[in-house]
Amino acid sequence: MGAFDDLMAFQRETEALAQVMGRLGWDQETVMPRGAAQQRADEMGALESVLHARRTDLRIGDWLAAVDEGALDQAGRAQLRHIRRSFARATKLPDRLSAEIARVTSRAQGIWAEARAADDVAHFLPILTEVVRLKREEAAALAEGGDPYDALLDDYEPGATAQGIAAIFDRMRPRLVELRERIMGSGRSPAALSGHFPTEGQMVLAREVATRFGYDWRHGRLDHSVHPFTSGSGTDVRITTRVDEGEPLGCLYSTLHEVGHGAYEQGIDPAYRLTPLGAGVSMGVHESQSRIYENQLGRSRAFCGWLHARMTELFGNSGAPDPDAFYAAVNRVHSGFIRTEADEVHYNLHIMLRFDLERDLIAGRLEVADLEAAWNARFLADFGLAVDRPANGVLQDVHWSVGLFGYFPTYTLGNVYAGCLYTALRAAVPSLDADLARGHAEPATAWLAAHLQRHGGLYLPGETIERACGFAPHEGPLMDYLDAKFGALYDL
Known part of the structure; x- marks a missing residue:
């Protein structure tokens, strides 16, 4: 066991340094002075060089070869699986490239935020061109002759392929389009919320809802950022949100979405802390938690009844005179520009657009200079x-600025997984609607913690979902849920 113990001691130090780098990223997005961007880029690049050197340390290969896998328990074998995969990927990339990606994406994130605020695409395109060039180089190195996009996708959803995801999307798209057309032809048009919703009140409600959904404030915090995100794992898991005083649902449901991510990280078995098993197994599984918290639970008729009463206490008249009108407003179907504000019917169409565009960017079929026109036409x-303006189009998401090519399709995979989990959850927690109607999400989130979150990276992504649900994941439950929910809402 000496080799395994040495390997894990080394790995824990690497994981700890990676957490430090994540904290630098959180700081950059929340409280870092604007004038510190270039220095932060240098700091991120330097730390990435240290991490890359550790991840490619030749001793890892020696330790892996020396370990007697037959003497390990299930968790030990899973640790080896993750470390082998990480080592194989890291050794394909030169240190120069890893450090340059870290430096450039750190700079690009700040430039993107400036460009988005100013609706100035031209300000962002030069740095995005650098990011795409570097990610193409990274993809080619990792793919070793295979599909470059698959190589990037594997970083977020191990084992997934663009071809497999495209097949799922091709099955979903006709049903989504058909459902949308039926809704738009229904003659029903629920009113949106209206009024003034002060920041202080929105944050009070966001914190209260986060607590009701099981977010552990002893090991977390909620801050503001341009684009909501979650950072950290174990005993330090931080979430962010954003506030618009004319539209309270963005803050509320962005918070709930990030609480799903944060609760997953907080709920992992403490024995896995600062090891490869101590984080979510994939972004698709991660998104299954954020999406089920946000949508199947947070936008349910039952929970909306409680939420309407609470919002009336905090803000008075919101334009929704009763719980049914509020539920309809929360789930109003309309063709908006912003992905993070999209209803459940349109959301996956937003993802499909991004998936196709970023595949073309990485493959060289689309150049950055033509990206805005391609986005707008699609x-x-x-x-x-x-x-109508770039902030509502190609500039709305942070992902490409920080090099997250291959990330977007995991949102829809997360929706697919969430549909499966919700089917299992309803069977396992018969009191679900009654609980949510009282504002009690804990029975649902406790089931998710016990059946999925605590495992962290112990199982493969699909296996994680199948073990929780009792069946292999597929898109059917999600599509059936959408048909039933919006069929009832719009009397289809």
């Missing part, structure tokens, strides 16, 4: 709307 075709 959006008009898919949503019937002409993009």
